[in-house]
Each structure stands twice: as C-alpha cells, then as structure tokens.
Amino acid sequence: MELFFEFLTTLKNTVVDVLPILSIILGFQLLVIRKPIPHVKQVGFGFIYVLIGLALFLLGLEKALFPLGKMMAEQLTAPEFIHAGEEVLTAIHWSDYTWVYIFAAAIGFSTTIAEPSLIAVAIKAEEVSGGAINSNSLRISVAIGVAVGIALGSYRIVVGHPIHYYIIAGYVIVVIQTFFCPKLIVPLAYDSGGVTTSTVTVPLVAALGLGLASTIPGRSPLIDGFGLIAFASLFPIISVMGYTQLAEIKSKIVTKKLEKRSKDKIHKRNLNKNNKTP
Amino acid sequence: MFHLYSIKVIALIILRIIFITFFMNNQFFVFFKALLGSCKDLLPIILVIAFFQFAVLQQPMPNVGDILVGLVLVILGLTFFIYGLEMGLFPIGESMAQAFAKKGSISWLLTFAFCLGFGTTVAEPSLIAVAKEAAIVAASGGIIADTIESQRSYANGLRFTVAFAVGFAIVVGVLRILRGWPIQYLILGGYVVVVLITMIAPSWIIGIAYDSGGVTTSTITVPLVTALGVGLASSIKGRNPMIDGFGLIAFASLTPMIFVMIYGMVIN
Numbered sequence: 001m002e003l004f005f006e007f008l009t010t011l012k013n014t015v016v017d018v019l020p021i022l023s024i025i026l027g028f029q030l031l032v033i034r035k036p037i038p039h040v041k042q043v044g045f046g047f048i049y050v051l052i053g054l055a056l057f058l059l060g061l062e063k064a065l066f067p068l069g070k071m072m073a074e075q076l077t078a079p080e081f082i083h084a085g086e087e088v089l090t091a092i093h094w095s096d097y098t099w100v101y102i103f104a105a106a107i108g109f110s111t112t113i114a115e116p117s118l119i120a121v122a123i124k125a126e127e128v129s130g131g132a133i134n135s136n137s138l139r140i141s142v143a144i145g146v147a148v149g150i151a152l153g154s155y156r157i158v159v160g161h162p163i164h165y166y167i168i169a170g171y172v173i174v175v176i177q178t179f180f181c182p183k184l185i186v187p188l189a190y191d192s193g194g195v196t197t198s199t200v201t202v203p204l205v206a207a208l209g210l211g212l213a214s215t216i217p218g219r220s221p222l223i224d225g226f227g228l229i230a231f232a233s234l235f236p237i238i239s240v241m242g243y244t245q246l247a248e249i250k251s252k253i254v255t256k257k258l259e260k261r262s263k264d265k266i267h268k269r270n271l272n273k274n275n276k277t278p
Numbered sequence: 279m280f281h282l283y284s285i286k287v288i289a290l291i292i293l294r295i296i297f298i299t300f301f302m303n304n305q306f307f308v309f310f311k312a313l314l315g316s317c318k319d320l321l322p323i324i325l326v327i328a329f330f331q332f333a334v335l336q337q338p339m340p341n342v343g344d345i346l347v348g349l350v351l352v353i354l355g356l357t358f359f360i361y362g363l364e365m366g367l368f369p370i371g372e373s374m375a376q377a378f379a380k381k382g383s384i385s386w387l388l389t390f391a392f393c394l395g396f397g398t399t400v401a402e403p404s405l406i407a408v409a410k411e412a413a414i415v416a417a418s419g420g421i422i423a424d425t426i427e428s429q430r431s432y433a434n435g436l437r438f439t440v441a442f443a444v445g446f447a448i449v450v451g452v453l454r455i456l457r458g459w460p461i462q463y464l465i466l467g468g469y470v471v472v473v474l475i476t477m478i479a480p481s482w483i484i485g486i487a488y489d490s491g492g493v494t495t496s497t498i499t500v501p502l503v504t505a506l507g508v509g510l511a512s513s514i515k516g517r518n519p520m521i522d523g524f525g526l527i528a529f530a531s532l533t534p535m536i537f538v539m540i541y542g543m544v545i546n
Contacts, residue, residue, distance in 0.1 A: 003347065008288065018498055020397040025370060028390050033377045039369060046366015048295060053358025054497060056351045064348025065323060068340075072330055081335070099334055106330070110322030114352075116359050117500035119319070121527075123360075124368070124504050128519045163485055164476045171469045178462045184520050187461045190528030195500050197492040202404055226485030229492040233531055 010062075011055040018051060057116065061200065069107065070207040076103050077211040094158050097212075101151045104208060108150035108232060111200040112143035118195050125188055133188070138240065142192045145239030146232045150205055153231035157212045157219060163227045170234040177241040182248060189240040193233040202229060309361065316356040320349070363501055371505025372512075379513040384456065391452040394506070395530065396445035398499040405440055408493055409433040412486045419482050421545065436541065440490050443537035447529035448503065454525070455510045458517060461525045468532045475539045483542030490538050491531040503527060 029037055037043055075081055076099055112118060122135035156166055178186055197205075205228045213224040331339055339345065378387040399405060413433040417424045422432050454464060476484060495503075503526045511523035 004285070004289075008285070017401060017403060017496075020401050021394070021498060021502065024390075024393045024397045025374070028386075028393070029374065029377075032386050032390070033374065033381065035377060037370065038373050043366045043370050045295070046362040046364070046369070048366075049358045049362025050366055050498065051362075052292070052295075053355045053360070053362055055355070057355030057359060060348040060351030060353075060355055062348070063351065064345040065327070065352065068327055068331075068345065071340075072327065072335065075335055075337075076330070103326075103330055103334075106326040107323075110326045113322050114319045114356070116356060117495065117497045119356075119360060120363055120367075120501040121504055121524075123364070124501075124508060125520075125524070128508055128523060162481075163488060164473075167488060168473055168476070171473065175466055175469070178466065187521060187523075187525035187528065190461065190465055191504075191524045191526070194492065194495050194527040194531030198404070198495065198497050198500070202493060224485075226489050228489075230485075230488035233492040 007055060007059055010059045011051065014051055014055045014058065022047075054116075058199065061203075065200075066203055066207075069204040072103070073107075073204070073208040073211045076100050077208070077215045079215060094155060097154070097158050100154055100158075100208075100212065104154040105147040105151040107204055107208070108201070109143045109147040111204055112146040112196050112236075113139060115196060115198060115200050117198050118142060118192070121188075121191060121195050129184075133185075137243070138188075138192070141239050141243035142196055142236040145192075145236030146196050146201065148239065149231035149233075149235030150208070150228055152235070153228040154208065154212055156227070156231075157209060157224050158216060160216075160219060160224070163230065167230060167234060170238065174234075174237050174241075177238060177245070180245065181241045182244055185241065185244040189237050189244075192240050193237040196236050197229050197232050201232060205229060205232060309357070312357045312361055313353065316353045316360070319356060320353055324349070359497075367498070367501040368505045371502045372509035375506050375509025376513045379510060387456075388449050388452060391448040391506075392445040394445075394499075394503065395448035396441045398496060398502075399444040399494050400437060400441035402494065402496050404493045404496070405437060405490070406433075408486070408489065409436040409440075412436055415482065415486070416545075421480075421482060432545070435545075436486075436490075436538065439537050439541045440494055440534045443533040444494050444530045446537075447533040448526060450533075451507065451526040451529040452510065454529075455507060455517065455522050456514065458522060461521075461528070465525075465528055465532060468529075468536070472532070472535050472539075475536060475543075478543070479539040480542050480546050483539055487535045487538035487542065490534045494534055495527055495530055500527060503530070 029035075077097075081099075118139055119135075122138045125133045125138060126135040152166065156163065181189070209224075209226070209228040213219040328339075331337060374390075378390065381387075410433050413422075413429040413436070416422050416432055417429050422428045450464070453459075454461065479487070504524070507526045508519045508523035511517040511519040511521075517523075
C-alpha cells in the first residue's frame with residue numbers, strides 16, 4: 001500500500017514534468033495546425049503508457065539501483081578500500097584506483113544499455129535505415145563509448161588534469177573521423193552523444209564523480225565533481241563512428257576475398273579449359 | 279495526500295488500461311515479448327552490481343526485498359515506456375512534422391521548434407538540480423554573493439540560459455533539415471566556437487558548461503524530437519530521413535555549452 005502511494009507521488013511528479021511538453025503539443029495542434037490528431041485514442045493511450053512506465057521506472061530506480069550504486073561508488077572510492085591494510089602514502093598514485101576505473105566502465109556500459117531514450121533513438125534508427133543499422137549493435141557501441149568515457153573521466157579526476165584538454169582532444173578525433181566515416185551514420189553518431197546521459201546514467205555517474213572528488217586530497221568536489229557527464233556524451237560519438245568504420249573495413253575485406261575467390265575460380269576454370277583444349 | 283476514493287478511481291483506471299492492453303487487443307504476447315526484452319536490458323546492471331558487491335567489496339546485499347521489488351518496477355516501467363513510445367510519442371511527433379510540412383509555414387514551424395526546446399528544458403528536473411549545485415559552487419568561489427537570493431537568481435539565470443540554448447538549437451536543427459545543410463560543418467563549427475570560448479571563459483564555469491550539454495535532453499524530449507526530425511525529413515522532397523532526420527539532439531547538447539560559458543563571462 002505504501003508502495004502504491006509512492007507510485008502515485010512519482011506519477012504525479014512525472015505528469016507535472018511532462019505538462020509543458022503536453023501543453024505545447026496540444027496548443028500548436030489546436031491553434032496552429034487546427035486539425036484533429038490522427039488516431040487520437042491510440043496516441044492518448046500511448047502517452048498514458050509512457051507516463052506510467054516512466055513513473056514505475058523512476059520509482060524502481062530510487063528503490064533498488066540508486067541507493068546501491070551510490071553506496072558502492074562511495075565504498076569503492078573510500079580511502080579504507082583503496083589503501084586496504086597498507087599505510088596511507090602522502091602522494092596518491094593513479095593505479096591505486098584500478099577498481100574505480102573498472103567500476104566506472106562497467107556501470108557506464110550497463111546503465112547505457114538500460115537508458116530509455118537511447119532505446120528510443122535506436123528503435124527509430126533501425127526503422128528508418130530499413131534494418132541496415134541494428135538497434136542492439138548501435139546500443140552496444142554507444143555503451144562502449146560511455147564506458148571508456150567515464151573510466152577516462154574518473155582517471156582525470158584522480159590525476160587532476162584540466163578537463164578541456166581531454167574534451168578538445170576528443171573533438172579532434174571526432175573531426176578526423178567525420179571525414180572518413182560513411183556519411184549516413186554521421187548525424188546519428190552525433191545524436192548518440194546527447195541521448196546517453198539521462199535518467200539512469202546521470203545520478204550514478206554524478207555519485208561516482210562526487211565520491212572521487214571528495215575523497216582524493218587536493219580535489220574539490222564542487223569543481224572536479226563536474227565533468228564526467230561531458231565525457232559520457234563525447235565518447236559515444238567516437239565509438240559509434242568507429243564501429244561503422246570497422247564494419248565498413250570488414251565488409252570491404254570480405255568483398256575483396258569473395259572477388260579473389262571468384263577470380264581464382266575463373267582462373268582455374270580457364271586453366272582446366274586450356275588443359276583440355278590441346 | 280491522496281483521498282481514498284481518488285486512489286480507488288486511479289487503481290480502477292490503471293486496471294482497465296492493463297485489461298484493455300492484454301485482452302481487448304489480444305496483444306498479450308507482444309507485451310510479454312517486450313517484458314523479456316526489458317529483462318535483457320537490465321541484466322548488465324544486475325550483473326555489475328552483484329559482481330562488485332560480492333566479489334570486490336565482499337559484502338552481503340542490504341535489504342534484498344526492497345531491491346527485488348525495485349527491479350520488478352524498473353522492468354515493468356521500461357516495458358510500458360517502450361510500448362507507449364511506439365503508440366503515442368513517435369506517431370504524434372511524426373504527424374505534427376507532416377502537418378507543419380503540409381501547412382508550409384516556416385515561421386510557425388520554427389516557433390514550435392523553439393517552444394519545444396525551451397519548454398521541455400526549463401522544467402527539466404536534472405537541469406534544476408545541476409543549476410542549484412552550480413550556484414553553490416559559484417557562491418563558495420566568491421563569484422556571486424553568498425546569499426540565498428543571489429544564488430537563486432544565478433541558478434535561474436543558468437536554467438533560462440540552457441533552455442534558451444536548447445530552443446535555439448532545435449530551431450537551427452530544423453532549419454538545417456529544411457535547407458538540407460550538411461550537419462558536420464555546423465557541428466564542427468560549433469566545436470571550434472566551444473574551444474575558442476573555453477580559452478577566454480572563467481575556469482569555474484567550464485565543468486558546469488560542459489556538463490550542461492549532456493543533462494538537457496530528457497527521456498520524453500528525445501523520442502519526440504527524434505520523431506519530429508525524421509518526420510520532417512521524410513515529408514520534404516529530396517531529404518533523406520537517415521541523413522537529414524537525425525542530428526537535432528546533437529545541436530541541443532552542443533549549444534548549451536557555448537551559451538553557459540558566455541553566461542559565465544557576462545556574470546564575471
């Protein structure tokens with residue numbers, strides 16, 4: 001019963017969050033377009049499902065995943081865990097935090113797979129491309145990008161480098177890749193940077209950054225805690241373009257092999273013919 | 279809080295919706311399949327958390343009951359969300375795009391684009407949270423006066439800056455679809471602007487500015503905006519929905535960085 005109350009409160013909050021969008025849509029539909037919405041009943045039910053789904057999703061995250069994930073982020077970055085049993089050295093070494101990087105990558109990957117807005121874009125991409133882009137492989141390559149990004153971002157907090165060097169270096173890679181990447185994928189790759197970080201990823205990643213920045217001597221949680229999300233939205237662009245580049249290279253190699261094989265066959269046939277003719 | 283009667287009514291409505299889903303449209307199997315898909319989507323998180331809890335931190339799981347209930351809720355929620363996405367959000371986004379394309383009024387379309395970007399961002403909970411945090415940073419760094427009043431105005435300023443930036447981004451993105459401009463030049467140009475502004479922006483704003491690009495696009499905005507872009511690109515002759523339809527979100531996560539850094543410079 002208590003759970004039901006909590007659900008209703010979350011549902012109410014979700015509805016309040018969605019109200020501006022809903023009023024804009026309805027306002028333009030009724031005042032500017034001035035036509036009835038096609039399939040009104042279906043669309044209405046769809047909206048209700050989305051709201052119920054989002055409320056359930058958020059409530060479940062609050063109940064199960066966030067407390068646990070945040071606690072683990074705190075425990076993994078706690079000095080007692082990092083320097084387990086050893087005397088605490090004055091200077092920290094980046095390799096003391098290996099488990100933190102592994103956790104950052106793992107949590108980045110797994111939360112991205114469950115990110116609803118990424119699922120939405122992946123479904124649309126598969127539909128629009130007529131199946132040429134597989135929604136699961138798109139999501140996995142985005143998730144790999146987030147994993148690398150967040151691990152690298154945690155490394156940056158540990159060593160204390162300024163953020164813009166990393167981001168600018170990332171931009172340079174994106175620029176170079178853009179020129180060599182199949183044109184069809186470029187807009188989707190750019191989009192995938194923005195969609196990765198929403199409901200699931202942000203709270204957990206923020207907890208990780210805050211934990212790291214507040215336990216490492218010399219880091220300020222207020223300044224160094226920010227910036228992980230920027231990493232998580234840059235690296236998917238690189239990984240998605242990288243994935244398509246790899247796929248293209250692979251298909252080129254395969255077609256070359258096939259061509260070679262068919263050439264060999266023709267060659268052999270010709271040889272056989274030549275042998276027979278005299 | 280809620281009245282007992284209103285709870286009954288809401289419970290009945292929810293039951294009815296579930297009933298209609300399962301039995302009237304004979305879509306039980308579709309739903310079941312979606313449920314299985316959601317389980318698969320959540321499996322990695324469960325594995326990661328279990329591995330770190332038992333193998334690395336070597337601690338028992340605290341309040342297992344709560345966690346199990348929460349997991350069931352997350353799985354159900356994801357299923358409902360995806361189900362409703364294809365029934366409601368995608369169709370409305372695409373039908374509006376087509377209606378605007380047919381109407382042929384560019385100014386109304388751009389107004390709609392701006393409203394959609396601005397309206398969905400200004401109320402975005404994660405942005406409100408980030409703006410509050412940023413105000414505390416600024417106050418402790420001595421950038422603004424350490425009073426609640428000035429912190430609030432700073433946070434609000436940040437929020438409106440980001441919301442304006444997103445509205446602007448969607449307008450530029452829609453214009454790009456209409457005109458068929460190649461996306462890479464616009465985005466790469468944006469990167470150059472980000473890099474240049476980073477050099478002159480005060481250092482305390484940079485982390486916040488970079489993060490604000492990522493937090494702006496919410497779970498409901500993304501499907502709507504994507505459907506809008508794809509719908510527009512497929513209803514205008516000569517546009518490829520794959521090349522021209524995507525990319526709106528990319529703009530929405532780029533412009534906030536620029537605008538927030540400019541905001542920081544103005545405050546300074």
